[in-house]
Amino acid sequence: MTASEAGGGAGRHGLLRALAALDWAIGAIEKGVIGGAVLLMAAVMTGHVLGRTFLGQGIPGTTEIAELLIIIMTFIGVSYGVRCARHISMSAIYDQLQGTARKALLVTICLATAMLMFYFAYLALDYTTTIYERGRVSGALTIPLWTVYASAPIGFTLAGIQYVLTAVRNLTSREIYRSFTEKEQYAEVPVEGNGEAGTGTGQQG
DSSP: OOHHHHHHHHHHHHHHHHHHHHHHHHHHHHHHHHHHHHHHHHHHHHHHHHIIIIISOOOTTHHHHHHHHHHHHHHHHHHHHHHTTOSOOOOTTGGGOOHHHHHHHHHHHHHHHHHHHHHHHHHHHHHHHHHHHHTOBOTTTOOBHHHHHTHHHHHHHHHHHHHHHHHHHHHSOSSOBSSSSOBOOEEEEEOTTTOOEEEEEEEOO
16 A cells, blocks of 8 residues: 555545544434424423313413424424435435446435535525514514524535535445445345345335
8 A cells, every 4th residue: 555545545534534523413413402302392291281180271382382393303303314314215216226326326416415405594594584684473472483493594504414424425435325324225125936035226214
């Protein structure tokens, strides 16, 4: 191995370590926000039911709180779905390809989708800014709506970053990755007629 090859390998590993740290940080944000929203919703809904049962009055604005939390979970969940490679994909053409062609198409899809996510983030940010300037608040609890709708540009931006990370991962690795951390896998399906297992083209997850 030449010095230039060794330096290139070290540089690639350094890049992957830095991107892995970024992926971990994004994952921590996603899990914290989604987990916190779920726990808060569960606590509010439980408190509301207990209040109505034992005190005759529930927590005011419970329905509104649940609706706002669902908005947050939905948009932050977009990024989390991409990170875990659990997003819906149209793979009729992709499944017919192998090797370099397959990876090239995946990288192209990731970069194109990343651009789309960033464009959605721009539109969502513009809408959130408009909501902020108009001073709109929720009906029952008067919560500033921009604080909730801000989850849209944040979620789309994080999703775009995840797609970029996936593209870079595939460009710097021999294996094919569906996300930065999830390798592409194939499920074994039975062959019709003899019950033997064969290699299918459907990906797990």
